[in-house]
C-alpha cells in the first residue's frame with residue numbers, strides 16, 4: 407500500500423491548442439502539474455511543440471516539460487525561460503547525464519530523468535541521488551493512447567525500495583485500471599493523457615485514478 411499523496415499530471419499532448427489556455431483552465435483545478443510533451447521527430451518519431459508555445463501557457467499549475475529530444479542540454483535554459491518549473495530529460499537521449507541534470511538545476515528548475523521501457527534502472531543509478539523526480543515510461547515514447555506495459559513496474563518497485571522519498575512518475579497508458587498497479591508498485595505521480603482528455607468529466611476521471619488504494 408502506498409500511503410504517499412498521489413499527484414496527477416495530465417499530459418497536454420491531446421489538448422485543443424486552438425484554445426490552449428481555456429482548455430488548460432478547465433483541467434487546472436484537478437491537476438498537480440501539467441505534463442508538456444516535447445518531441446523532436448528524431449529521438450521519437452513524432453513532432454510536437456517547443457519553447458514558443460510553452461511560453462504562451464498562462465496558468466498557476468506548475469509545468470513539467472518532458473523533453474523527448476536528443477541532446478536535451480541544448481534547450482534546458484530556453485525551456486526554463488519559457489516557464490518550465492521542472493524538466494525531464496531522457497537517459498537515452500543525453501550524452502552526459504549527470505552534467506545535464508546539474509544544468510537543469512542551475513537553470514532554476516527541478517530535475518527529472520526518464521527511462522524508456524527497455525532501459526534498465528542501472529543506467530540512471532548514479533544520478534538518482536541528484537534528482538527531484540524520476541520518470542518510468544510505461545509505453546515507448548512518441549504517441550499518446552498506447553497500451554500500458556506492466557513489465558516496467560519492477561523498475562518502479564526497485565526505485566521505491568531504494569528511494570522512499572523520491573517522486574516517481576509513470577507515463578503511458580495510465581487509466582483507472584492501470585493506475586492502481588502503478589501506485590501499488592510505488593509510483594506517486596501519475597501522468598495521464600488520453601484517459602483524462604477523452605473523459606467529459608475531468609474531476610471524475612482524476613478521482614478515479616487515485617482510487618482503489
Ligand code: DX5
Nearest residue numbers: 417547548550551579599600
Ligand atoms: C508519450 C508521452 C506521454 C503521453 C501519455 O510519448 O510522453 O506523456 O502523452 O498519453 P497516454 O496517457 O494517452 O498514454
Ligand code: ZN
Nearest residue numbers: 417443472577
Ligand atoms: Zn510524456
